[in-house]
Amino acid sequence: MNVPFLIAKRYFFSRKKRNIISIISNIAMIGVAVGSAALIIVLSVFNGLEDLIREIYSSFDPDLKITAVEGKSFETDTEFMNRIRKMPGVAVVSEVIEDNALLRYNDRQMVVKVKGVSENFFQQNEIPQSVVEGNSELIYNDTYHALIGRGVQYQLSIRPNNQFVPLQFLYPRNTKFNPLNPEGAFNSLNITPGGIFAIERQYDDAYVFVPLNFAEELLEYGRRRTALEIKVEQGFKIEQVKRSLQELLGAEFKIQNSDEQHTSLLRAVKVEKLFVFITFAFILFIASLNIFFSLSMLVIDKKKDIAILASMGATANTIRNIFLLEGALVAFIGAAYGLTLGMLICNLQQTFGLVSMGMATSVVEAYPVKMNIEDFVFTGLAIIVITLLVSIRPARKAAAMSVTENL
Numbered sequence: 133m134n135v136p137f138l139i140a141k142r143y144f145f146s147r148k149k150r151n152i153i154s155i156i157s158n159i160a161m162i163g164v165a166v167g168s169a170a171l172i173i174v175l176s177v178f179n180g181l182e183d184l185i186r187e188i189y190s191s192f193d194p195d196l197k198i199t200a201v202e203g204k205s206f207e208t209d210t211e212f213m214n215r216i217r218k219m220p221g222v223a224v225v226s227e228v229i230e231d232n233a234l235l236r237y238n239d240r241q242m243v244v245k246v247k248g249v250s251e252n253f254f255q256q257n258e259i260p261q262s263v264v265e266g267n268s269e270l271i272y273n274d275t276y277h278a279l280i281g282r283g284v285q286y287q288l289s290i291r292p293n294n295q296f297v298p299l300q301f302l303y304p305r306n307t308k309f310n311p312l313n314p315e316g317a318f319n320s321l322n323i324t325p326g327g328i329f330a331i332e333r334q335y336d337d338a339y340v341f342v343p344l345n346f347a348e349e350l351l352e353y354g355r356r357r358t359a360l361e362i363k364v365e366q367g368f369k370i371e372q373v374k375r376s377l378q379e380l381l382g383a384e385f386k387i388q389n390s391d392e393q394h395t396s397l398l399r400a401v402k403v404e405k406l407f408v409f410i411t412f413a414f415i416l417f418i419a420s421l422n423i424f425f426s427l428s429m430l431v432i433d434k435k436k437d438i439a440i441l442a443s444m445g446a447t448a449n450t451i452r453n454i455f456l457l458e459g460a461l462v463a464f465i466g467a468a469y470g471l472t473l474g475m476l477i478c479n480l481q482q483t484f485g486l487v488s489m490g491m492a493t494s495v496v497e498a499y500p501v502k503m504n505i506e507d508f509v510f511t512g513l514a515i516i517v518i519t520l521l522v523s524i525r526p527a528r529k530a531a532a533m534s535v536t537e538n539l
Contacts, residue, residue, distance in 0.1 A: 136450055139441075140457035153433060156426040157462050163419030164466030165473065168511055171412040172474030175507040178405040180500030182398065188332045188495060189394055191258035194226070194361035195370050196377065197388050204231075205356040206385070216360065219376055221368035226253040228359040229347040234318075235340065236300040237288040237325075244284055245338045246301060248347020256363030259329055259341075266292040266327030270343045277326030283337030290325050298322040299340075303350050321350045332495065413514045420518045423459045427526035431455065431533070438533050452531035459523030467515045471508060478503050 144157075198216075200206040208227070217225050229248040234241060249270070254260050260268040263279070270277055278299055280290060291297065302318040323342060330336055348354065362377075364370050374387050381387070391398055431438070438451055478501045480486055485498030 136453040137457050139454050140461060144458060144461045153426050153429045156422050156429065160420060160422030160426060161462050161466035161469075163422060164416065164463050164515065165470035167412060167416040167419050168467045168470030168515065169474035169477070171409065171416070171511050171514075172471060172503070172507060173477055173501075174408055174412065175405060175511075176474075176478045176501040176503050177499055178401060178408065179502035179504055179507070182401050182405075183502055184496065184500045185394070185397060185401065186390065190390060191262060192331055192335055193390050193393050194256055195364040195390065196362040196374055197393055198360040198362065198377070198381065199358070199386050199388070201384055201386050205229075205353065205358045208355050208357050208360075215380060216362075216377070219373070219380060221365050221373035221376065222362055223365035224252055224256045224363035226250050226256060226361040226363075227344055227357050228253070228361055229344060229351060229353050229356075230358045231303070231347075231351050233350065234302040235284070235288065236302065237290050238297060240288045242284070242287055244340050246303075246340055246342060246347060246350065248342050248344045248351070250344045253341075253361070256361065259331070262329045262331045263327045264330045268327050268329070270326065270341060276323050276343050276346050278323045279327045279329055279341035280325060281336040281339045282328055282330040283333060284340060285328050287337070290328075292325050292328055294325060299325050301342075301350050303352075306352065319350055319352065321346065409510070409514075413518070416514060417518050417521070420463060420515075420522050423462050423519065424522040424526060426462070427455055427459050427523055428529070430458065431526050431530045434530075435533060438530055442533075448531040451533075452527040455527035455530050456520070456523050459519050459527070463515055463519040467512065471511065475503065 213225065213227075216222060227250040229246075231246060232243055233246045235244045235246075251271070254268055259279075264282065266279075268279055270279060277293075280292075280299075284290070285292075290299070300320060300322050302320050305317055305319055323346060329341075342350075362373075364373050370389050374389060378385070378387050441451060481499065481501045488498050489496065
Protein backbone atom coordinates (compact mmCIF):
# COMPACT_ATOMS: atom_id res chain seq x y z
CA MET A 133 0.00 0.00 0.00
CA ASN A 134 1.08 3.60 -0.56
CA VAL A 135 3.43 4.59 2.33
CA PRO A 136 2.56 8.36 2.29
CA PHE A 137 -1.13 7.48 2.49
CA LEU A 138 -0.58 5.13 5.46
CA ILE A 139 1.38 7.78 7.35
CA ALA A 140 -1.21 10.48 6.53
CA LYS A 141 -3.97 8.14 7.68
CA ARG A 142 -2.08 7.47 10.93
CA TYR A 143 -1.68 11.21 11.59
CA PHE A 144 -5.38 11.76 10.90
CA PHE A 145 -6.80 9.02 13.13
CA SER A 146 -4.25 8.88 15.97
CA ARG A 147 -4.48 12.42 17.32
CA LYS A 148 -5.34 13.06 20.94
CA LYS A 149 -8.90 14.18 21.40
CA ARG A 150 -7.94 17.52 22.93
CA ASN A 151 -5.10 18.26 20.53
CA ILE A 152 -5.59 21.76 19.11
CA ILE A 153 -4.54 20.48 15.67
CA SER A 154 -7.28 17.88 15.80
CA ILE A 155 -9.84 20.51 16.81
CA ILE A 156 -8.88 22.79 13.91
CA SER A 157 -9.00 19.83 11.49
CA ASN A 158 -12.47 18.90 12.71
CA ILE A 159 -13.62 22.49 12.29
CA ALA A 160 -12.23 22.43 8.73
CA MET A 161 -14.01 19.15 8.05
CA ILE A 162 -17.32 20.52 9.34
CA GLY A 163 -16.86 23.69 7.28
CA VAL A 164 -16.27 21.69 4.09
CA ALA A 165 -19.26 19.45 4.88
CA VAL A 166 -21.65 22.35 5.46
CA GLY A 167 -20.35 24.28 2.44
CA SER A 168 -20.61 21.36 0.04
CA ALA A 169 -24.09 20.42 1.34
CA ALA A 170 -25.30 24.00 0.92
CA LEU A 171 -23.83 24.17 -2.59
CA ILE A 172 -25.60 20.97 -3.69
CA ILE A 173 -28.91 22.12 -2.19
CA VAL A 174 -28.82 25.57 -3.83
CA LEU A 175 -27.75 24.20 -7.22
CA SER A 176 -30.53 21.60 -7.03
CA VAL A 177 -33.08 24.36 -6.32
CA PHE A 178 -31.90 26.24 -9.42
CA ASN A 179 -32.25 23.02 -11.44
CA GLY A 180 -35.78 22.63 -10.08
CA LEU A 181 -36.70 26.22 -10.94
CA GLU A 182 -35.35 25.77 -14.47
CA ASP A 183 -37.49 22.66 -14.94
CA LEU A 184 -40.50 24.45 -13.43
CA ILE A 185 -40.11 27.29 -15.95
CA ARG A 186 -40.02 24.78 -18.79
CA GLU A 187 -43.07 22.97 -17.42
CA ILE A 188 -45.09 26.17 -17.07
CA TYR A 189 -44.26 27.42 -20.55
CA SER A 190 -44.72 24.01 -22.18
CA SER A 191 -48.46 24.26 -21.49
CA PHE A 192 -48.56 27.44 -23.58
CA ASP A 193 -45.72 27.19 -26.08
CA PRO A 194 -45.45 24.91 -29.13
CA ASP A 195 -42.64 22.45 -29.86
CA LEU A 196 -41.51 24.72 -32.71
CA LYS A 197 -42.45 28.27 -33.63
CA ILE A 198 -41.91 29.81 -37.07
CA THR A 199 -41.64 33.60 -37.29
CA ALA A 200 -40.25 36.11 -39.80
CA VAL A 201 -36.67 37.28 -39.35
CA GLU A 202 -37.67 40.79 -40.45
CA GLY A 203 -41.00 42.37 -39.59
CA LYS A 204 -43.69 40.96 -37.36
CA SER A 205 -45.66 39.04 -40.00
CA PHE A 206 -45.26 37.12 -43.25
CA GLU A 207 -47.44 36.10 -46.20
CA THR A 208 -48.88 32.59 -46.42
CA ASP A 209 -50.80 30.70 -49.08
CA THR A 210 -52.13 27.18 -49.59
CA GLU A 211 -48.95 25.92 -51.29
CA PHE A 212 -46.75 27.36 -48.54
CA MET A 213 -48.83 25.74 -45.78
CA ASN A 214 -49.00 22.37 -47.58
CA ARG A 215 -45.21 22.24 -47.92
CA ILE A 216 -44.88 22.61 -44.16
CA ARG A 217 -47.68 20.15 -43.34
CA LYS A 218 -46.11 17.47 -45.57
CA MET A 219 -42.73 17.76 -43.85
CA PRO A 220 -41.89 14.46 -42.02
CA GLY A 221 -42.29 14.87 -38.28
CA VAL A 222 -44.85 17.69 -38.45
CA ALA A 223 -48.04 16.56 -36.69
CA VAL A 224 -50.00 19.82 -36.33
CA VAL A 225 -49.51 23.27 -37.89
CA SER A 226 -51.49 26.09 -36.26
CA GLU A 227 -51.80 29.52 -37.83
CA VAL A 228 -51.44 32.47 -35.45
CA ILE A 229 -52.11 36.20 -35.67
CA GLU A 230 -50.98 38.03 -32.55
CA ASP A 231 -50.96 41.77 -31.86
CA ASN A 232 -51.85 44.33 -29.21
CA ALA A 233 -55.37 45.79 -29.15
CA LEU A 234 -57.54 47.83 -26.83
CA LEU A 235 -60.18 45.79 -25.01
CA ARG A 236 -63.30 47.43 -23.55
CA TYR A 237 -65.85 45.83 -21.24
CA ASN A 238 -68.60 47.96 -19.74
CA ASP A 239 -66.87 51.12 -18.56
CA ARG A 240 -63.39 49.57 -18.23
CA GLN A 241 -60.63 49.12 -20.77
CA MET A 242 -57.05 47.84 -21.07
CA VAL A 243 -54.49 46.91 -23.73
CA VAL A 244 -54.24 43.15 -24.26
CA LYS A 245 -52.48 40.72 -26.56
CA VAL A 246 -55.03 39.36 -29.00
CA LYS A 247 -54.01 35.92 -30.23
CA GLY A 248 -56.08 34.68 -33.15
CA VAL A 249 -55.61 30.94 -33.61
CA SER A 250 -56.79 28.30 -36.08
CA GLU A 251 -59.18 25.57 -34.99
CA ASN A 252 -56.43 22.98 -34.40
CA PHE A 253 -54.47 25.24 -32.02
CA PHE A 254 -55.55 23.54 -28.80
CA GLN A 255 -54.47 20.13 -30.14
CA GLN A 256 -50.83 20.97 -29.43
CA ASN A 257 -50.88 22.51 -25.95
CA GLU A 258 -52.43 22.10 -22.50
CA ILE A 259 -54.42 25.33 -22.44
CA PRO A 260 -57.81 23.52 -22.35
CA GLN A 261 -56.68 21.83 -19.12
CA SER A 262 -55.94 25.29 -17.67
CA VAL A 263 -59.49 26.59 -18.15
CA VAL A 264 -60.94 27.41 -14.72
CA GLU A 265 -64.32 28.77 -15.85
CA GLY A 266 -66.39 28.17 -18.96
CA ASN A 267 -64.70 26.16 -21.73
CA SER A 268 -61.91 26.51 -24.27
CA GLU A 269 -64.06 26.41 -27.43
CA LEU A 270 -63.70 29.55 -29.51
CA ILE A 271 -66.57 28.78 -31.89
CA TYR A 272 -69.76 27.12 -30.69
CA ASN A 273 -73.46 27.67 -31.45
CA ASP A 274 -72.21 29.45 -34.61
CA THR A 275 -70.87 32.27 -32.42
CA TYR A 276 -67.34 33.51 -31.87
CA HIS A 277 -66.13 33.36 -28.26
CA ALA A 278 -62.97 34.64 -26.56
CA LEU A 279 -60.83 32.68 -24.09
CA ILE A 280 -59.61 35.19 -21.53
CA GLY A 281 -56.71 35.19 -19.07
CA ARG A 282 -57.72 35.30 -15.42
CA GLY A 283 -55.78 38.53 -14.84
CA VAL A 284 -57.64 40.22 -17.70
CA GLN A 285 -60.93 38.98 -16.24
CA TYR A 286 -60.10 40.46 -12.82
CA GLN A 287 -58.95 43.75 -14.34
CA LEU A 288 -62.15 44.27 -16.35
CA SER A 289 -64.60 42.33 -14.13
CA ILE A 290 -65.65 40.13 -17.05
CA ARG A 291 -68.56 37.71 -16.68
CA PRO A 292 -68.05 34.69 -18.98
CA ASN A 293 -70.83 33.68 -21.40
CA ASN A 294 -72.67 36.94 -20.84
CA GLN A 295 -74.51 37.40 -24.14
CA PHE A 296 -75.74 40.88 -23.23
CA VAL A 297 -72.36 42.53 -22.52
CA PRO A 298 -69.81 41.62 -25.21
CA LEU A 299 -66.10 42.33 -25.31
CA GLN A 300 -65.24 45.21 -27.64
CA PHE A 301 -61.85 45.17 -29.37
CA LEU A 302 -60.40 48.28 -31.00
CA TYR A 303 -57.40 48.28 -33.33
CA PRO A 304 -55.98 51.29 -35.27
CA ARG A 305 -56.64 51.29 -38.99
CA ASN A 306 -53.89 51.88 -41.49
CA THR A 307 -55.52 55.14 -42.62
CA LYS A 308 -54.96 58.83 -42.12
CA PHE A 309 -56.35 60.10 -38.81
CA ASN A 310 -59.45 62.30 -39.12
CA PRO A 311 -59.87 64.56 -36.06
CA LEU A 312 -63.56 65.06 -36.93
CA ASN A 313 -64.15 61.31 -36.66
CA PRO A 314 -61.68 59.82 -34.16
CA GLU A 315 -63.66 56.58 -33.85
CA GLY A 316 -63.19 56.01 -37.57
CA ALA A 317 -59.44 55.56 -37.02
CA PHE A 318 -60.11 52.23 -35.31
CA ASN A 319 -61.52 48.89 -36.31
CA SER A 320 -64.07 47.82 -33.74
CA LEU A 321 -65.41 44.28 -33.31
CA ASN A 322 -67.44 42.65 -30.55
CA ILE A 323 -67.12 39.10 -29.30
CA THR A 324 -68.78 37.07 -26.54
CA PRO A 325 -66.61 36.35 -23.47
CA GLY A 326 -66.18 32.58 -23.19
CA GLY A 327 -63.84 30.64 -20.92
CA ILE A 328 -61.22 31.83 -18.41
CA PHE A 329 -57.74 30.25 -18.30
CA ALA A 330 -55.06 30.40 -15.60
CA ILE A 331 -51.53 29.32 -16.57
CA GLU A 332 -48.99 31.84 -15.33
CA ARG A 333 -49.28 35.50 -14.47
CA GLN A 334 -47.30 36.64 -17.53
CA TYR A 335 -49.99 35.09 -19.74
CA ASP A 336 -53.03 35.48 -17.49
CA ASP A 337 -52.61 39.27 -17.27
CA ALA A 338 -52.22 39.88 -21.00
CA TYR A 339 -53.65 37.26 -23.37
CA VAL A 340 -57.06 36.83 -24.98
CA PHE A 341 -57.54 33.98 -27.50
CA VAL A 342 -59.95 34.52 -30.37
CA PRO A 343 -60.79 32.62 -33.60
CA LEU A 344 -58.35 33.24 -36.47
CA ASN A 345 -61.04 34.73 -38.75
CA PHE A 346 -62.02 37.22 -36.04
CA ALA A 347 -58.39 38.35 -35.70
CA GLU A 348 -58.02 38.62 -39.49
CA GLU A 349 -60.97 40.99 -39.66
CA LEU A 350 -60.05 43.03 -36.59
CA LEU A 351 -56.35 43.43 -37.39
CA GLU A 352 -56.74 43.50 -41.19
CA TYR A 353 -53.98 40.92 -41.68
CA GLY A 354 -55.49 39.05 -44.61
CA ARG A 355 -53.27 36.04 -45.41
CA ARG A 356 -50.42 37.37 -43.31
CA ARG A 357 -49.52 35.51 -40.12
CA THR A 358 -47.33 36.50 -37.19
CA ALA A 359 -46.34 32.88 -36.48
CA LEU A 360 -46.92 29.25 -37.29
CA GLU A 361 -46.88 26.93 -34.29
CA ILE A 362 -45.92 23.31 -34.84
CA LYS A 363 -46.40 20.14 -32.85
CA VAL A 364 -43.76 17.52 -33.61
CA GLU A 365 -44.97 13.99 -34.24
CA GLN A 366 -44.04 11.35 -31.66
CA GLY A 367 -40.93 9.41 -32.63
CA PHE A 368 -39.25 12.41 -34.26
CA LYS A 369 -36.60 14.56 -32.62
CA ILE A 370 -37.53 18.22 -32.34
CA GLU A 371 -34.07 19.39 -33.40
CA GLN A 372 -34.16 17.14 -36.45
CA VAL A 373 -37.54 18.54 -37.58
CA LYS A 374 -36.30 22.06 -36.86
CA ARG A 375 -33.28 21.61 -39.15
CA SER A 376 -35.47 20.17 -41.92
CA LEU A 377 -37.89 23.10 -41.69
CA GLN A 378 -35.05 25.61 -41.71
CA GLU A 379 -33.68 24.05 -44.91
CA LEU A 380 -37.16 24.15 -46.45
CA LEU A 381 -38.00 27.76 -45.51
CA GLY A 382 -34.58 29.37 -45.77
CA ALA A 383 -32.97 32.27 -43.95
CA GLU A 384 -36.05 34.51 -44.14
CA PHE A 385 -37.67 32.56 -41.31
CA LYS A 386 -36.64 31.94 -37.71
CA ILE A 387 -37.54 28.59 -36.16
CA GLN A 388 -37.34 28.28 -32.37
CA ASN A 389 -37.77 25.33 -30.03
CA SER A 390 -39.41 25.80 -26.61
CA ASP A 391 -36.14 26.79 -24.87
CA GLU A 392 -35.22 29.29 -27.57
CA GLN A 393 -38.60 30.99 -27.19
CA HIS A 394 -37.51 31.96 -23.65
CA THR A 395 -33.76 32.23 -24.12
CA SER A 396 -33.30 35.33 -21.97
CA LEU A 397 -35.17 33.89 -18.98
CA LEU A 398 -33.41 30.52 -19.05
CA ARG A 399 -30.05 32.22 -19.61
CA ALA A 400 -30.71 34.41 -16.56
CA VAL A 401 -31.34 31.31 -14.43
CA LYS A 402 -28.12 29.69 -15.68
CA VAL A 403 -26.09 32.86 -15.04
CA GLU A 404 -27.50 33.12 -11.53
CA LYS A 405 -26.65 29.47 -10.95
CA LEU A 406 -23.07 30.09 -12.13
CA PHE A 407 -22.61 33.06 -9.80
CA VAL A 408 -24.09 31.08 -6.90
CA PHE A 409 -21.60 28.30 -7.62
CA ILE A 410 -18.70 30.78 -7.66
CA THR A 411 -19.90 32.41 -4.42
CA PHE A 412 -20.29 29.12 -2.57
CA ALA A 413 -16.96 27.88 -3.93
CA PHE A 414 -15.36 30.98 -2.40
CA ILE A 415 -17.11 30.20 0.90
CA LEU A 416 -15.72 26.66 0.66
CA PHE A 417 -12.27 28.15 0.11
CA ILE A 418 -12.62 30.28 3.27
CA ALA A 419 -13.79 27.25 5.25
CA SER A 420 -10.86 25.23 3.89
CA LEU A 421 -8.31 27.74 5.22
CA ASN A 422 -8.58 25.81 8.48
CA ILE A 423 -6.94 22.94 6.61
CA PHE A 424 -4.00 25.25 5.87
CA PHE A 425 -3.67 26.20 9.55
CA SER A 426 -4.01 22.61 10.80
CA LEU A 427 -1.41 21.35 8.30
CA SER A 428 0.99 24.18 9.17
CA MET A 429 0.68 23.30 12.86
CA LEU A 430 1.01 19.57 12.08
CA VAL A 431 4.26 20.23 10.20
CA ILE A 432 5.65 22.01 13.27
CA ASP A 433 4.37 19.24 15.58
CA LYS A 434 5.88 16.46 13.45
CA LYS A 435 9.32 18.00 12.82
CA LYS A 436 11.11 15.05 14.41
CA ASP A 437 9.02 12.53 12.46
CA ILE A 438 9.88 14.34 9.25
CA ALA A 439 13.58 14.34 10.11
CA ILE A 440 13.50 10.60 10.92
CA LEU A 441 11.70 9.80 7.66
CA ALA A 442 14.23 11.86 5.71
CA SER A 443 17.16 10.13 7.44
CA MET A 444 15.65 6.76 6.57
CA GLY A 445 15.68 7.71 2.89
CA ALA A 446 12.30 9.33 2.34
CA THR A 447 12.49 11.81 -0.54
CA ALA A 448 11.16 15.37 -0.46
CA ASN A 449 8.31 14.28 -2.76
CA THR A 450 7.32 11.51 -0.32
CA ILE A 451 7.21 13.93 2.64
CA ARG A 452 5.28 16.49 0.60
CA ASN A 453 2.75 13.84 -0.48
CA ILE A 454 2.16 12.83 3.15
CA PHE A 455 0.88 16.28 4.04
CA LEU A 456 -0.99 16.73 0.77
CA LEU A 457 -2.81 13.48 1.48
CA GLU A 458 -3.43 14.63 5.06
CA GLY A 459 -5.21 17.72 3.73
CA ALA A 460 -7.07 15.60 1.19
CA LEU A 461 -8.35 13.27 3.92
CA VAL A 462 -9.75 16.19 5.91
CA ALA A 463 -11.39 17.75 2.83
CA PHE A 464 -12.71 14.59 1.21
CA ILE A 465 -14.20 13.13 4.38
CA GLY A 466 -15.90 16.48 5.02
CA ALA A 467 -17.07 16.58 1.38
CA ALA A 468 -18.42 13.02 1.59
CA TYR A 469 -20.49 13.92 4.64
CA GLY A 470 -21.61 17.18 3.00
CA LEU A 471 -22.62 15.66 -0.34
CA THR A 472 -24.51 12.89 1.45
CA LEU A 473 -26.27 15.43 3.68
CA GLY A 474 -27.13 17.60 0.66
CA MET A 475 -28.54 14.59 -1.20
CA LEU A 476 -30.61 13.59 1.84
CA ILE A 477 -32.07 17.10 2.29
CA CYS A 478 -32.91 17.34 -1.43
CA ASN A 479 -34.66 13.95 -1.31
CA LEU A 480 -36.67 15.06 1.73
CA GLN A 481 -37.65 18.29 -0.07
CA GLN A 482 -38.70 16.35 -3.18
CA THR A 483 -40.75 13.89 -1.12
CA PHE A 484 -42.28 16.06 1.61
CA GLY A 485 -41.86 19.68 0.41
CA LEU A 486 -40.38 20.79 3.74
CA VAL A 487 -39.64 24.38 2.63
CA SER A 488 -42.61 26.16 1.07
CA MET A 489 -42.50 29.06 -1.38
CA GLY A 490 -44.32 31.22 1.17
CA MET A 491 -46.61 32.85 -1.42
CA ALA A 492 -50.30 32.20 -1.87
CA THR A 493 -50.03 32.97 -5.60
CA SER A 494 -47.04 30.71 -6.31
CA VAL A 495 -47.38 28.05 -9.00
CA VAL A 496 -46.10 25.32 -6.66
CA GLU A 497 -46.36 25.10 -2.88
CA ALA A 498 -42.77 24.02 -2.11
CA TYR A 499 -39.41 24.91 -3.65
CA PRO A 500 -38.74 22.50 -6.53
CA VAL A 501 -35.43 20.62 -6.45
CA LYS A 502 -33.69 18.43 -8.99
CA MET A 503 -30.32 16.80 -8.43
CA ASN A 504 -27.95 16.59 -11.40
CA ILE A 505 -24.84 14.41 -11.40
CA GLU A 506 -22.79 17.23 -12.95
CA ASP A 507 -23.41 19.38 -9.86
CA PHE A 508 -21.82 16.68 -7.69
CA VAL A 509 -18.93 16.35 -10.14
CA PHE A 510 -18.22 20.10 -10.27
CA THR A 511 -18.53 20.39 -6.48
CA GLY A 512 -16.03 17.55 -6.12
CA LEU A 513 -13.65 19.19 -8.59
CA ALA A 514 -13.95 22.50 -6.72
CA ILE A 515 -13.05 20.75 -3.45
CA ILE A 516 -10.02 19.05 -5.09
CA VAL A 517 -8.72 22.36 -6.45
CA ILE A 518 -9.31 24.18 -3.14
CA THR A 519 -7.63 21.39 -1.16
CA LEU A 520 -4.53 21.54 -3.38
CA LEU A 521 -4.37 25.33 -3.05
CA VAL A 522 -4.51 25.33 0.76
CA SER A 523 -2.34 22.23 1.27
CA ILE A 524 0.55 22.77 -1.10
CA ARG A 525 2.38 25.46 0.91
CA PRO A 526 2.51 23.51 4.24
CA ALA A 527 3.45 20.36 2.30
CA ARG A 528 6.33 22.16 0.56
CA LYS A 529 7.48 23.58 3.89
CA ALA A 530 7.58 20.06 5.34
CA ALA A 531 9.53 18.74 2.34
CA ALA A 532 12.10 21.55 2.64
CA MET A 533 12.65 21.07 6.40
CA SER A 534 16.26 20.52 7.52
CA VAL A 535 17.06 17.03 8.85
CA THR A 536 20.05 17.97 11.02
CA GLU A 537 18.21 20.79 12.83
CA ASN A 538 15.28 18.60 13.89
CA LEU A 539 16.91 15.32 14.95
